[in-house]
Amino acid sequence: MAQQDLNNRTLESMLPKTLGEYLLDCLKQEGLTEIFGVPGDYNFSLLDAIERYAGIRFINGRNELNSGYAADAYARISGLSALITTFGVGEMSACNAVAGARSEHVPVIHIVGSPPDAAQKQHKLMHHTLMDGNYDVFRQMYEHITAYTAVLTPENAMLEIPNAIRIAKEKKQPVYLVVADDLVAKPVVMRQEASLAKTVSNPNALQTAVDRINRMLMQAQSAILMVDVKTMRFHWEQYVRKLAESLNLPVVSTLYGKSAFDESHPLFMGMYGGAFGRQDVRSLVENADCVIAAGFIEADTNTANFTAKLDPLRLIDIQPSKVKVGLAEYPNVMAEDLLLALQNIGWKRPGTPTKGPRPYDAISGNPDEPLQAASYYPRFQRMLKEGDVVIAETGTFYFGMSQVSLPKNTIFIGQGAWQSIGYATPAAYGACIAAPSRRILLFTGDGSLQLTAQEISSMLHYGCKPIIFVLNNDGYTIEKYLNVKTENQTYNNIPNWSYTKLADAFGGEAFAVAVRTNQELDDAISRAEKECASKMCIIEVMAGDPMDAPDYMHNMRYYLEQQQKLKQ
Secondary structure (H helix, E strand, O other): OHHHHHHHHHHHHHOOOEHHHHHHHHHHHOOOOEEEEOOOHHHHHHHHHHHHOOOOEEEEOOOHHHHHHHHHHHHHHHOOEEEEEEOOHHHHHHHHHHHHHHHOOOOEEEEEEEOOHHHHHOOOOOOOOOOOOOOOHHHHHHOOOOOOEEEEOOOOHHHHHHHHHHHHHHHOOOEEEEEEHHHOOOEOOOOOOOOOOOOOOOHHHHHHHHHHHHHHHHHOOOEEEEEOHHHHHOOOHHHHHHHHHHHOOOEEEOOOOOOOOOOOOOOEEEEOOOOOOOHHHHHHHHOOOEEEEEOOOOOOOOOOOOOOOOOHHHEEEEEOOEEEEOOEEEEOOOHHHHHHHHOOOOOOOOOOOOOOOOOOOOOOOOOOOEOOHHHHHHHHHHHOOOOOEEEEOOOHHHHHHOOOOOOOOOEEEOOOOOOOOOOHHHHHHHHHHHOOOOOEEEEEEHHHHHHHOHHHHHHHHOOOOOEEEEEEOOOOHHHHHHOOOOOOOHHHOOOOOOHHHHHHHOOOOEEEEEEOEHHHHHHHHHHHHHHOOOOEEEEEEEOOOOOOOOHHHHHHHHHHHHHHHHHO
């Protein structure tokens, strides 16, 4: 009997893999142990394949949009993620999250289960379609928000799946794979997987760029290194740290690039936020003779409404596969090669960089005073620990937490470019799944939470224990700041929920408390630091003034008001 079992296993190992098995093998090879998504009848065969597969589990979300957000955060921590939805209704629900991943340079493998192959070929009118017999319309839509799309078959699976994963990893963007429900269990047609050569720098272009940069540095009285979001997405953190240390360069981050460089490092000066951020950091950057920018994105929110003043003649703009030195551009120069080469040019900045005062180092506010931004942000900074994952929702918390100094090895997650309201709560869910041994802290607003609160249920279901701060400032305060044309906008008001009762409503248990004074916040933080070992913690921060906000937002508001006056 034992010999028969051995023979059966040997026979099974010789059989071709099914399309579903091969897909999961490819994802597992990339280190994925979870796939996010929502069940739907056209993806049942994919989910059944996962249930039979060892080493990967399906993580169920409350809707496809939230699952997409969770997959986005998972990929930011783990380097890659996967999302499964059903055809039409499911993938259309997820497309906002996938577009956000494209905007934010996040590699997500979006897998869609579609109607049976025969029904598609006969153009039958199936549910979850536009009732026109067109089964390619949604893939065509996804062509605009992903780096690659493919319709999988047993014949092309061994080519298309590795190719899609390679593109996602190289470009740090989402890709889209759709497979008919009845093809998942079909054996793949065995073929040799293509061997893909690693992209390398043009040696002449690389050396010319290095020489040009060296001359620029030799002529500079002051130089600085600025790190942005692509430093994190393309995993250049060690390269830029060693470059900064080799050249003794002071370092700043952009808003998008927060946590791309160790903020506890003696060379780190702070976040550069144009006219909205710290003025000492602004002066340091804008007065530098040479700015080396790693992965810079010149977007409105990343440059404080384009108030950042970076002289292109003094800028060394390092991108993944090219570099621009002043006005001269050098294509086919890989960032890793350039950053390594620059460590050994022999130039070194003299002296020791001097840090200015950090905004939230000093605890302020009397114990019984109502909570204000000036008092609660220093308390948040004080509670952060090495290795934390901090997720900040687009809006008041995003801009406020951007000024908080992070401990070593802290990951900061925010959707600065896409800025889809409600992103942070399901992103915290994805972070909990990706990094179960790390402490996850979610900072979200009352308005944002109301869009995606369902994923608190998912976090409770999977035993996640984040510390959640809900800023209750009576509506969309960020939008009240951004709209300088009118006042008392009723559309920025929201219903008042009992946020501390959400865990009860979702059938779970949490330490939950609403706080109104500095002392109550101190006590709640102290309690949460103990309780989070065993349960979720929800702290509702009741703003003393609904229009209170961090200095960054006050500076933003003043700028927008001045711009509005010029239009009148």
